[in-house]
Amino acid sequence: MKTKHKTIITAIILVLVILIGYIILHGANFQVLNPAGQIASKQMDLMIFAALLSLIVVIPVFIMAFTFLWKYREGKHAKYSPNLDSNIFAEITWWTIPTILIVILSVVTWISTHQLDPFKPIASSTKPMTIQVIALEWKWLFIYPEQNIATVNSFNFPEKTPIKFEITGDAPMNSFWIPQLGGQIYAMSGMVTNLNLEASGTGSYSGSSANLSGKGFSGMKFKANSMSRVDFDEWVKTVKQMPNNLTTTEYNQLSRPSENNPASSYATKQAGLFESVVEKYMPYGHNMDNMRSKNDSQTVDY
Numbered sequence: 001m002k003t004k005h006k007t008i009i010t011a012i013i014l015v016l017v018i019l020i021g022y023i024i025l026h027g028a029n030f031q032v033l034n035p036a037g038q039i040a041s042k043q044m045d046l047m048i049f050a051a052l053l054s055l056i057v058v059i060p061v062f063i064m065a066f067t068f069l070w071k072y073r074e075g076k077h078a079k080y081s082p083n084l085d086s087n088i089f090a091e092i093t094w095w096t097i098p099t100i101l102i103v104i105l106s107v108v109t110w111i112s113t114h115q116l117d118p119f120k121p122i123a124s125s126t127k128p129m130t131i132q133v134i135a136l137e138w139k140w141l142f143i144y145p146e147q148n149i150a151t152v153n154s155f156n157f158p159e160k161t162p163i164k165f166e167i168t169g170d171a172p173m174n175s176f177w178i179p180q181l182g183g184q185i186y187a188m189s190g191m192v193t194n195l196n197l198e199a200s201g202t203g204s205y206s207g208s209s210a211n212l213s214g215k216g217f218s219g220m221k222f223k224a225n226s227m228s229r230v231d232f233d234e235w236v237k238t239v240k241q242m243p244n245n246l247t248t249t250e251y252n253q254l255s256r257p258s259e260n261n262p263a264s265s266y267a268t269k270q271a272g273l274f275e276s277v278v279e280k281y282m283p284y285g286h287n288m289d290n291m292r293s294k295n296d297s298q299t300v301d302y
Contacts, residue, residue, distance in 0.1 A: 031179035031206065036226070037199050039116065039182040046112050053101055118185050118195045121162065128162035128196075131155060132274040135167070135174035135187035135209070137257035138216025143246075143274050149239040150246045152254070154223040154263035158232040159202050165195040168278050170255055175211035178224050184210040190281030199226035216259035223263070239265045246273065 035041040121128065132143040142155040157163050167176050169187040177184035181197045199205070209220040227235070246254075246266035251273060 034180060036180040036201065036203055036205060037182065037197055038122070039197055040180055041200075042112070042116060043183055046108070046116075049108065050105060053105065056101060057098060116183075118183070118193070120196060121164070122196050122198050124160075124162045124198070126161050128164050129157065130164045130166060131157065133165050133167040133176055133187065134274065134277055135169040135171055135176065135213075136255050137171040137214060138209075138220040138259055139254075139261040140176075140207075140209075140220065140222045141251075141254065143268065144236075145271070145274070147236045147240075148268050149236060150266040150268045151239075152264045152266075153221070153261055154225065156225045156227055156232055156235050157199070158229045159199050159226045161229075162196060162198045165197065166274065167193045167195060168274070170277050171257075172213045173211060174209050174213045174220075176207070177210040178205050178207040180205045181224065186211065190278060192278055199224075202226050202228060214257075216257065219260040240267050242267055245269060248273070248276075251277075 032040075032047070033044060035044050130145055132145060134141040134143070139153055141150060141152055143150045165176070167185060167187045168191060169189045171189070173189075174187045175184045176187050176195065178197065180203075181199060182195065185193050185195045187193065203226050205224045205226070207222045207224050209217055211217075213220070242265055244250075244264070244266045246268045247270055250266070
């Protein structure tokens with residue numbers, strides 16, 4: 001083997017070893033590979049299953065690619081087989097195996113799509129909690145309608161409690177995503193999308209915008225903090241005593257475009273703020289009650 005070929009093969013193997021070693025040693029740094037809730041865990045299992053299933057095709061293809069490169073390299077007199085393209089066994093093999101894999105992936109995708117429907121409530125003996133989310137330029141506003149508080153670019157919630165997010169936008173279309181808890185879902189003006197998530201324990205999880213929405217997009221990040229029920233209740237009491245009050249006037253000021261906003265908290269004595277943001281983009285005659293009824297009718301228990 002020529003020195004040049006040895007160098008190329010050695011470099012490829014070295015890169016693969018380094019990449020695999022990095023993933024093994026630092027895999028916890030990849031948020032989607034370090035789930036902290038049952039939804040994210042099921043999604044990771046689905047990704048791993050799909051990746052392993054695809055290796056049934058990928059590995060033989062790479063083996064054949066390197067084999068052909070070696071066998072038919074310059075200066076090597078390989079066997080001439082001009083009629084191989086009409087080999088029935090080969091044709092059956094490279095059509096049947098991928099077809100079987102596609103069918104398996106299709107069935108698994110169909111089942112998991114319904115099981116992981118973001119509108120589907122999470123089965124739990126604990127009462128779910130609602131958090132309303134508004135995507136602004138370029139910040140996230142979280143409203144707790146039951147606790148009468150609100151936060152910006154950070155929110156707290158109790159562990160092992162199903163959280164129903166009602167998500168809308170008062171800005172260009174965006175996407176709400178907490179990788180360690182579940183998949184992303186869009187935030188659009190005049191519409192409400194639902195996302196049901198749950199954290200298996202306490203911890204702080206990074207969230208971000210997963211959709212380009214302008215020059216402040218890169219700083220549109222937030223923290224989702226899971227805590228014990230006792231700590232959460234104490235935190236709610238503390239926020240309620242703050243002088244900051246999220247009125248319509250304060251919201252109009254907050255909704256103006258701004259970048260890299262620090263986390264902040266508000267008491268909210270004005271009900272219906274989330275609904276008013278949604279309805280101002282809706283056609284005449286439509287309202288939040290109709291939209292919620294429609295969303296609930298899309299949810300099916302499996």
